[in-house]
Amino acid sequence: MKKFALQSAGISALVMMALTGCGGSTESAGSTEAATPSATPTVAKQYTSDELMAMVKQVKSPSGKELTVVSSEELAQENPMKALLSMFTVEPAECKDLGTLGGSEVLEGSTSAAGGDLNAETGVMTMVTLTSGVDVQKLKDSMAKSADQASKCATMTLSMSGQSMTVSTEKFEGISTVPGTQGYKTAMSSASGSSQTTYMAYVIKDGVMISATASGKGAEAAGVAAAGAMMDQAAALIK
Numbered sequence: 001m002k003k004f005a006l007q008s009a010g011i012s013a014l015v016m017m018a019l020t021g022c023g024g025s026t027e028s029a030g031s032t033e034a035a036t037p038s039a040t041p042t043v044a045k046q047y048t049s050d051e052l053m054a055m056v057k058q059v060k061s062p063s064g065k066e067l068t069v070v071s072s073e074e075l076a077q078e079n080p081m082k083a084l085l086s087m088f089t090v091e092p093a094e095c096k097d098l099g100t101l102g103g104s105e106v107l108e109g110s111t112s113a114a115g116g117d118l119n120a121e122t123g124v125m126t127m128v129t130l131t132s133g134v135d136v137q138k139l140k141d142s143m144a145k146s147a148d149q150a151s152k153c154a155t156m157t158l159s160m161s162g163q164s165m166t167v168s169t170e171k172f173e174g175i176s177t178v179p180g181t182q183g184y185k186t187a188m189s190s191a192s193g194s195s196q197t198t199y200m201a202y203v204i205k206d207g208v209m210i211s212a213t214a215s216g217k218g219a220e221a222a223g224v225a226a227a228g229a230m231m232d233q234a235a236a237l238i239k
Contacts (some may be wrong), residue, residue: 044207047132049073052113055237059115059128062226067115067128075112075129086125090156095153107142110134115230124216124223128230130238131209139209150184159187165190175201175224175233176212186206199224201231208238 047055049072056069090096100207111133118125131139156167165188172185189195198215212231214223 001153020044044136045132046134047111047130047208049111049113049133050130052111052130055130055234056113056115056128058237059233060228061117061126062115062229063119065117067117067230069113069115071161072110072112073151075114088160091159092153095149095156107131107134107138110138118227119216119222119226122216122218122222124214124219124226126215126223126230127213128227128234129211129213130234131211132207136204136207139204139207143204143209146202163190172199174228175214176228176235178203178205178210178231178235180204181231197228201227203231203235205235205238209232210238 053071056067059067061067086096088096110131112129114127114129114130116125116127136194140158150169154169158165158167166184167188169184169186172183175183177179181201183199183201186198186200187195188197196215196217197219198213199219201212202208210231212227212234216223
């Protein structure tokens with residue numbers, strides 16, 4: 001099964017990819033899906049896994065490379081990020097169950113597809129995920145759950161075998177041009193001085209939740225623009 005070469009990105013990248021689940025927002029859902037009181041609600045199209053896969057395959061990385069694509073079935077299998085986090089002691093303790101966040105696990109009954117690219121030169125990983133197949137309210141609820149835990153877990157400490165890391169999450173603007181996009185920046189630093197940052201953006205467009213991620217050292221310099229470009233391309237395909 002394809003794994004986006006996550007293992008080659010190292011343990012710190014896996015941790016950061018797990019923590020990007022803290023990137024949801026009720027503001028995003030409201031701004032992109034709200035209907036006027038007098039208007040008849042429009043039922044958004046629900047895409048199949050095959051249709052989402054076809055969309056993701058059309059998205060290119062800024063370098064022009066094709067993305068490594070993963071289907072709903074593959075995304076629903078073993079979650080290496082959740083497994084990795086289970087190895088750490090997390091403070092506050094209620095933040096340990098990050099695997100329940102909408103951004104890091106497949107919603108029950110949903111369809112999804114994802115595409116990722118690992119830049120061998122910079123070590124920056126970028127990824128875009130499309131989720132559909134469920135009622136729009138379920139997507140909004142998932143993002144609201146993410147936003148709530150992002151607020152509660154804005155500052156965390158992860159420790160294992162005598163080593164510890166500080167993790168902080170805050171809002172971040174400018175990842176994508178898609179109206180209503182909400183972005184987050186999660187920074188991780190260790191006592192030894194090493195650090196890494198992950199950027200995540202979420203938006204709902206026409207009943208499809210789009211998420212984009214950039215993770216790794218130097219992610220802000222190149223990864224944010226790459227993830228934003230991939231998100232913009234994906235949004236343009238949803239009509």
